[in-house]
Amino acid sequence: MGLVHLPGGLNLAAVLLMLTGSQWYILFNTIAGARAIPQDLKYTARLMGLSRWQRWRILYFPALFPYLVTGAITASGGAWNASIVAEHVVFGGRTLYTVGLGAIIARATEEGHYPLLFAATLTMITLVVAINRLLWRRLYRVAEERFKLE
Amino acid sequence: MAEHLLELRNVSQVYRSGDREFLALKDVSLALDEGEFLVLLGPSGCGKSTLLRIATGLQRPTSGEVLYRGEPVRGVNPRATIVFQTFALFPWLTVLENVEVALAARDVPPAERRRRALEILDRVGLDGFEGGLSPGALRRDAPKSGVCPGHGGGAGAFMLG
Incomplete structure (x- = not known):
């Protein structure tokens, strides 16, 4: 918590909190993906004598890609959620906040400022939906069509 | 001995x-x-x-x-290999690219890789399949054209002299 005394400290702390909270989605999805790689493909890669880099490029990365996308989608959802608590912290009798949508939502809730709460929540919903449509859904389609293990 | x-x-x-x-x-x-x-x-x-x-x-x-x-x-052993019953093809690569991978592992330059892979496909009667076809599509389509990459069990190992 010493971080908050640095300039921009709470920003950094908020980012760190969101990262620690959301990294698990990616980690566990990656583990699940690694376990799903068929043993025969791993053997074949070794029998062919592919180098470490070639094995990553030709086998592991494509096989993990759909799982990485799923992990990233879940993680980004978790991070939006975490931003509300991470950007606005009551600590040692002081209220610390950074500039951000999460902070606005948390403060508006605390102060009972409902029009602002409504507007901020609506903004967050719009952002989440837009990013889902423009980024995640496209990546997901690529993962489904190109990197599916049959 | x-x-x-x-x-x-x-x-x-x-x-x-x-x-x-x-x-x-x-x-x-x-x-x-x-x-x-x-x-x-x-x-x-x-x-x-x-x-x-x-x-x-x-x-x-x-x-x-x-x-x-x-x-x-x-x-x-770099002189040995196994052909698995699942064929163990990389589904995100085309048929041609799957053949090229084995050559890439032996540091064959790209142009040479392509030439030799095409030659190999031609020799086993898979010419015409070298386009953007995935191994899954090959498995579905090959029997129709009289080329059958084989079905069913067993794995074979090959030792090269």
């Missing part, structure tokens, strides 16, 4: 899971010479695949030795 192409000496393999033990291979010795063709027959679970993995160096036996041209095999 005569040098064989491949020799297995007193190879045993025990699989352990917790405190349960399973003896998959018990004291197997065999020798293969150049030009020989060996078929392993047996019910499933009798250790055929284990023997193939050990013979190619994918797996180290619990005890015993594997020799290739008289030299102990350490790691995967």
